[in-house]
Amino acid sequence: MKKETDSVHVTQPHLPPLEEFQGYLEKIWESKILTNKGPYHQQLEEELCKYLGVKYISLFANGTLALITALQELKITGEVITTPYSFVATTHSLWWYNIKPVFVDIDPETCNLDPEKIESAISPKTSAILPVHVYGNPCNVERIKEIADIYGLKVVYDACHTFGVTINGEPVLNFGDLSVMSFHATKAFNTFEGGAIISHDEVTKKRIDNLKNFGFAGETKVVAPGINGKMNEIQAAMGLLQLKYIDSVIEKRKQIVRKYRRLLKNINGLSYLEDFPGVKHCYSYFPIFIDKEEFGMSRDALYEKLKQHNIHGRRYFYPLISQFPSYRGLDSALPGKSPVSERITEEVICLPAYPDLEDKQLELIVEIINKA
Ligand SMILES: *Cc1c(COP(=O)(O)O)cnc(C)c1O
Secondary structure (H helix, E strand, O other), rough: OOOOOEEEEEEOOOEEEEHEEEEEEHHHHHHOOOOOOOOOHHHHHHHHHHHOOOOEEEEEOOOOHHHHHHHHHOOOOOOEEOOOOOOHHHHHHHHHOOOEEOOOEEEOOOEEEEEHOOHHHHOOEEEEEEEEOOHHHHOOOOHHHHHHHHHHHHHHHHHHHHOEEEEEEHHHHHHEEEEEEOOOOOOOOOOOOOOEEEEOOOHHHHHHHHHHHHHOOOOOOOOOOOEEEHHHHHHHHHHHHHHHHHHHHHHHHHHHHHHHHHHHHOOOEEEEOOOOOEEEOOOEEEEEEHHEEEEEEEEHHHHHHHHHHOEEEOOOOOOHHHHOOOHHOOOOHOOOOOOOHHHHHHEEEEOOOOOOOOOHHHHHHHHHHHOO
């Protein structure tokens, strides 16, 4: 097989100049403070609050520990309404508390939890809604709030795909009781691994900070069976450095997504999501959707075709979370229960989209799709 390019993957982490990182490392070596709320950790919390337009942030070692801790903080139990169209960590977080996920279908226009389908899934055991801003595109936060308020439910947003996303100027992270972020290497903003919980008052932030530190609320006082979820100083230093470049990273992502949209317009059977009105996006993914009949080739055939050219898109999200063995047997996981998700999971490919993707690589990807 002729390879026109080196391997191109769905994403490639943005790395700041190594020399700049060395300066941070030297400071860490001098201070010998490696973790436990060190100076870089403190500084990153302050700078992220400013950048993101949020009041309180608690940094974590990764997004999964942040999700698990968010549920612990809100004392979520029983049943939680969530989406099958996400990364498995969303629902896995519920497993740690023996919480039953109740899968509700998505809206085909946004790929996010369909608010109009939430009410019919509420039972006496429902304690919360766990929606995901899929691909960084905001959920219908107003409608979800209305429903949560009527039924007295908590809302925890899985905001692992969003960074700096706003709706009419309002940070999307300010909706819900808590929002959870991930700074994993594959996300738009990375600290190698990392995560965070956004909260809206000081008391809650303090409790979350205790929970991520084994539940310590003082030298000898342990108030809850907390976990070790702390972000270390090397991760925090990386975050501070990444933050210097994030605006240009998001701008480059935007240009790439715009170029894809321009070049992939008017292909029968291929669709993609447009910008949402009033929303400032972070362009963390570029999913396309293949209608087999109209496109004349299945999603999987196109996926394989790209792979033959060393282009590695990813089928985010395929399979659905509800299709994994861990969730088999749940009523809401049965085939036919989430028809929109079940269709879209067979249609989606996320194309390579990251700041260093070269024009000629992007054009080659488009050419392969066009030929197909
Ligand atoms: C990445 C991701 C997570 C998990 O975050 P980690 O930092 O990798 O633990 C959870 N939910 C979604 C939707 C994600 O994309």
